[in-house]
Amino acid sequence: MAGEIRRTAHLPEWKVKDVAELVEMISKSRVVGIVGLREIPASNLQQMRGDLRDNVEIRMVRNTIARRALEASAPEIRPLADYIEDQTALIFSNDNPFKLKSLLEKGKKPMPIKPGARAPKDIVVEAGETSFSPGPMVGKLQAAGIPAAIKGGKVVINQTITLAKEGEVVSAKTADILKTMEIFPRNVGLEMRAAYEGGLIFKSKDLTIDVAAQISELSAASAKAFSFAVEIGYVTPQTIVPMLQKAQTKARGLVVEAALPVPSMMEFVLAKAAANAKAIQSLTSGEVAPAPAAAASAPAQAKEEDEEKKDEGDTAAGLGALFG
Numbered sequence: 001m002a003g004e005i006r007r008t009a010h011l012p013e014w015k016v017k018d019v020a021e022l023v024e025m026i027s028k029s030r031v032v033g034i035v036g037l038r039e040i041p042a043s044n045l046q047q048m049r050g051d052l053r054d055n056v057e058i059r060m061v062r063n064t065i066a067r068r069a070l071e072a073s074a075p076e077i078r079p080l081a082d083y084i085e086d087q088t089a090l091i092f093s094n095d096n097p098f099k100l101k102s103l104l105e106k107g108k109k110p111m112p113i114k115p116g117a118r119a120p121k122d123i124v125v126e127a128g129e130t131s132f133s134p135g136p137m138v139g140k141l142q143a144a145g146i147p148a149a150i151k152g153g154k155v156v157i158n159q160t161i162t163l164a165k166e167g168e169v170v171s172a173k174t175a176d177i178l179k180t181m182e183i184f185p186r187n188v189g190l191e192m193r194a195a196y197e198g199g200l201i202f203k204s205k206d207l208t209i210d211v212a213a214q215i216s217e218l219s220a221a222s223a224k225a226f227s228f229a230v231e232i233g234y235v236t237p238q239t240i241v242p243m244l245q246k247a248q249t250k251a252r253g254l255v256v257e258a259a260l261p262v263p264s265m266m267e268f269v270l271a272k273a274a275a276n277a278k279a280i281q282s283l284t285s286g287e288v289a290p291a292p293a294a295a296a297s298a299p300a301q302a303k304e305e306d307e308e309k310k311d312e313g314d315t316a317a318g319l320g321a322l323f324g
Contacts, residue, residue, distance in 0.1 A: 108189030
């Protein structure tokens, strides 16, 4: 519940009204966030507000007013005031903080880097043809440390070069040539500092997650869990059908292997029996000569072989009669 708004004799009425309005918005919003606005041109800010209109409401007020509004709100949201500094705005949304942070990141625009600023990442100029016409541009590129030349009537950069490494201060000459080449190393937009939802305050770093990677990991875990549940026979509405299908496949295999006379499976049982009969028939149709080393015991072996052939022949004959 929102707390009382303290009024003092020196506090103008318009400030009291602004604070009261913010307190009401804070109490009605699912998510309240603090964002930074530094170095965002006014035209870009207007475009960002338009792009986010369906999901986010942005209120730009003085830091003192924003702080007063938070301090006059419910106790659990008051620590959000600690993130108010520099150029700040309050944002209100019904989206969860993670989705809100993602929306703000997607809304950032590439911007030229200013002289004296630190490179947010390695600034690399790739080798290859450029869109510049031969002329003074070659000398300008070379003066900035870029190995350029004229080849085939075009300005070509001979090799890939890193103009500034992450964290290095960018010189005026480098900033100028990067702007001319339309290389914009900075993504400028609303910087989420912290957000409140459901009694919890999330810092910016807590909201930075790779959604695609998380979904991929969850999908893989779900597939493994599903396979494990089916394997151990753990019954759920999702596993019962594949479990029954697996049991049916095993049951059919057992019936065919054991030659059980199940009416619905007789076609498969007889097919296997026919295949076995053909295999036996092919074995009994050939003659195998006795090995020389066994010549001494030929009479006894001959008798045993005759009995085995008789038994196999009877078996083949019986199966042949069974299958026609």
